[in-house]
Amino acid sequence: MKIPISWLSEFIELKVSPEEVAEILTMGGVEVENIERPYENLGELIAVKILEVYKPEDLKDLAVCKVTDGKETFTVLTTAKEQVKPNLIVGFAKPESLTFGFEKVEIKSVKNYKSYGMFLSSYEAGISEEKEKLLILPENSSPGESIYKILGISEIVLDLAITPNRGDLLSIFGVARELHTLTSWELKPLNFEKSLSLGEKFPGKIEILDPDGCFRYAGRFFGKIKVKESPFYIQKRLWLCGLRPINNIVDITNYVLLELGQPLHAFDWRKIEGKTILVRSAYPKERLLMLDGIEREFTEEDLVIADAKKAMVLAGIMGGEETGVSETTEDIFLESAWFNPKRIRKSSQRHKITTESSYRFERNIDPEGVIWGLLRASELILKIAEAQTYSEVIDVYPKPFSSPKINLPTQKIVKYLGFSVPSEEVEKILNKVGETKKTDHGFQVVPFSYRQDLKIPEDLIEEIARIYGYERIPSTFPESILYCKGPSKKLEFERKLRDILKSLGFSKVITYSFIDPKSLEKLNLRKEDRRLNFIELANPLTSIQSVMRTSLIPGLIETACFNFFREINSLKIFEIGKVFFPTNNLLADEPLYLGILLMGNANKENWYENLRKFDIYDLKGYLESLFKTLRINIDFKPYSSEPFLKKGASFDLYLNGEKIGFAGEIKSLILKEFDLKTCVFVGEINLEILFEKFERIEKELTIKRPPKYPSTFRDVTCIIKKEIKIGEILDFVKTLSIPYLEKVKCIKIYEGPPIPEGEKSITIRFWYRAEDRTLKDEEVNDIQDAVAKSIFNKFSAKPR
């Protein structure tokens, strides 16, 4: 809501500067978002000095002027041929600036002549109604200076953010009244001449057929009006508030809407069939061509103003094209009403139209303001549109509004605020918001009709706190029992997980929960894949954020791309976030997933080792470290069934036989689709399952004493066929039930000469330890000999 200080001052004497007024409003709950200077916002409207004037023969109606703004010299074309002469200082708008008439100034050319801006009339500068004459500035003005500075003209406009509960502040008068409440500065009351309420007999009929939609409907007839341009002061005020002037009648309705917050609508009397005005719900599929040029179809839930034959207006929202006021209108009917805010809001949403009028009706207008608005507009129509006759005021008001009686016990104020506002202050404040009576235990308040937001005692407590001043209420600490719960085990688990990954060098990213369905397509998923059964947004901002993610992988790959194209050649990232799957009810299944990604180089350029790319053993190693730290045993089963991973470099991850995720290298073909010319490894794990296991393990955890006696190791080195996997050998070793064996590990693999092609040399180390003594060499040798023999036999191994 834009509040010009000059307009506001008509209702209340402002005793401080506009900045201080803004501070008072803001601290009273009416936030001033901006202090605007609309003239300055127009752009560079400056003084220029005319140096030379030409009237070339090939330009009929134009003169070419050479002018200076004090710095540069340029040409300007003007139709005011007779008015321009050298040495004159005139008002001028530079290209890109705006004129009062909402015109954007541009560089123009006519034939070979260029105009670098335009000369302004007083009207175009927003100074007076003078349209024909150029704005001539005093001789001593310096070229280049703002015309408003030269003329000493300034307007300050407060831009207020009005909260939805305070419809009463959507007007100049409403803000003045609020300032009065906050400061006690004197408010100038609205006064209307008595005769204005009277008039000739109304020449038609008004009826409310839908009393749920319309609580009050008032109006009157005006005869023989003159539709023309509004006087300058009306135009200027509309402009200051950001509205465009149209004609005097429309401008007056807008003027009163801004001034008093009462929306009005003017009908062309001629177009009202049967001179009957009906407030009714629309007929199903009833249509109306509206003022914005769009024809809309209504439902029975919409409220319309109709005549004997047709709908004329979508009530409280927007009028129809046909019955609106035009240049040829002679008689009008002026409506001032109070519609049901809920009905207006629903219609406005159904048809996606918000107007100054619907905005106010939705937020509750003052039921008593209906008549004030009508009278104020009458005053202006008589004066400005020169109406010759006018009717009585018709006021259909079946069930007059009455405010609730709110009982407010004093003790409740104290308990709620934790502070006792002095009783006389409380009474003074309550008197500002309604009729207040003292009762045995506190107060009874009947809020003023414009304060329909006040319904319950808590609302009044807010008024007390607000008007007394939030800043004046002390701050204390709550008293409460000491008992409290820490973060849940699951949050702790998540924290542990990310701390481990962080120390492994991974950075945590956060990507959007909504993704491009195409990014899932790119992953080459099979048709029946659950991840293609995603939840779609009904109103996405863009198609690339239109479905809820079913995997973290697309977001991670996007992040890899973003970094890759910014010269990041080594990336280790992870994300912990929800993925979303549909269920049978409204809510989704939202499991928490972990995604990790490695891209490019495994190390940075350095002096002690060669650069190398990440490989599958890096990914596996990181995941192993993670699971080991969590003490969870995960099986890495080659090969993954994920269609976007290179089969030969992938695993599915299993926990007690249940698949909890996958890990592997992304296929080059898929990376190509993302233009990623590097290697990318990813892994994804369902943390819900992992967490369950973790919680159980945490509970069962016992700590062993470190061994007392030394261990000893023996190696088996042999040559085997290349295809034999180390895992097969280790699995075989497990079946041997070897006594005292503590651990087994492959510690060396070698291929190449002198080992024959198709074979490899391996070394497997066995560590032995007894809990209660130091093992003897001979004992271990005997065990190891048997083990070696079994391995040699089983895998047809040859000694090295």
Add this chain to the structure above:
Amino acid sequence: MISDEIEKLKKEIWSSFEKIEDLSQLESFRIKYLGKKGKITSFLKLLKDLPLEEKKLLGKELNELKDELEERLREKEREILFKEEDKDLGLDLTLPGRSLSIGTLHPLTQIIDELCQIFSRLGFEVVTGPEIETEYYNFTALNIPDWHPARDMQATFYLKNGALLRTHTSPMQIRAMLERKPPLRIVAPGKVYRCDADIRHSPMFHQIEGLMVDRNVSFSDLKGVLIYFAKEVFGEKTKVRFRPSYFPFTEPSLEMDIECVICKGRGCRVCGSAGWLEILGAGMVHPEVFKAVNYDTEIWQGFAFGLGIERIAMIKYGIDDIRMFFENHLLFLQSFK
């Protein structure tokens, strides 16, 4: 006289001892005086021909000399060995070490952690909940019926099945109250969504919600807790102010501003010349909200607050484009180590 000889020997020994500089000199010194054919050994051999008294006396003297010398040589050897290790090792210590790089947590994660810790210290339990919500939890139960203009304050993403992406963390107030019995204290961090995208608005962002319900918890207490919070996050000297505001689910409602951290209240680009930065919204829980969860408003009252994590991060770190949080540029992330 043999004893004169010994005196001479002693002098010789100690003066050449002083000259020992390295292990080889030390070894030749040891051989020269203490070896099998060494001078002390030779003197000891000479003693056997002397009278008993003299033999005893000189023998003792020589043995003492030998012992002392051995002791001194051991010390000397240790001294030299230590010195040896201090010599130039031929290393270029200007080279960087073999460092490992540690990852970073996302700045928003760090802020969420910090805020959760602050409120945990005040006994608030950290809870989380669904991001896909129903109209009921997101709006209706929070006293925002479907015709309410307050719905305009939050442009909502709807799903095709009629559910929605929560527009704030406030539904967690309802969920937490339904799951628990009063008194309670919770904070609920998480992602929220609104149809809005520019350099100040992201369609996905983070909030943290707080709720305290107790018998006497008051508006003054709310102020106290929020001031504590602001000082913990922005520093002890942070100035705050409270402005009346409006949220359908609180009454009275307020917004808290902190003095602009950039210009210290003088007015700048960040705070838009106001000198104050809006940090959070809060208020006393509206009776309609308590009604929705069946809490008796004769006994229980409480306060709730909610704030944007991105906003806190942007103010704290002077970030002017919210989109940077979700681009995840590695260099951006790493600046929050």
